[in-house]
Amino acid sequence: AQKVTQAQTEISVVEKEDVTLDCVYETRDTTYYLFWYKQPPSGELVFLIRRNSFDEQNEISGRYSWNFQKSTSSFNFTITASQVVDSAVYFCALSEAGGYGQNFVFGPGTRLSVLP
């Protein structure tokens, strides 16, 4: 069975601090996708990144970066120089690559509060 764990329930940082959100996943599939979504107070989930299981290259996009380590089944997310607008709940998710895909298994989420 697939499972996603986000051990950090809530994190508070002061603006301009760097913050890393942890994600550990479990799957028996050899091919799969990992995602990060952001959920602001308005409720909709905003797509941040997708990574397939064969692509362990780390990625940087502006203030965001992702560290995928298949050996430890982790897909961590770092925000550099955090801003108040980054305050939201962040979800890590796993999706099978075979079949029809897009049926995500979400982690419980990490609530990030960035204080001014």
Add this chain to the structure above:
Amino acid sequence: DAGVTQSPTHLIKTRGQQVTLRCSPKSGHDTVSWYQQALGQGPQFIFQYYEEEERQRGNFPDRFSGHQFPNYSSELNVNALLLGDSALYLCASTLDRNTEAFFGQGTRLTVV
């Protein structure tokens, strides 16, 4: 280009009643998935519709049913509502399995 739209935004129902939630996918998307998000938890996959048929289903009872129309819009129906059905119901649409899913803002259902 409108994204995924859901209606209504909020709903209050009494235990035992039935409810219908609606979702219009992002333009050009043909696949709709529904998720239930209880307070303080991550979303849980309910089912996915493609070509007007339920293609995949998560671990939800038969009280949860759905429908997809020829224009790709979708409905989620929940019968015999329980207090535990209170949650944010999210709709997501995709073009195919290789694209990211776009989510609506959800319908907040409260069962009293």
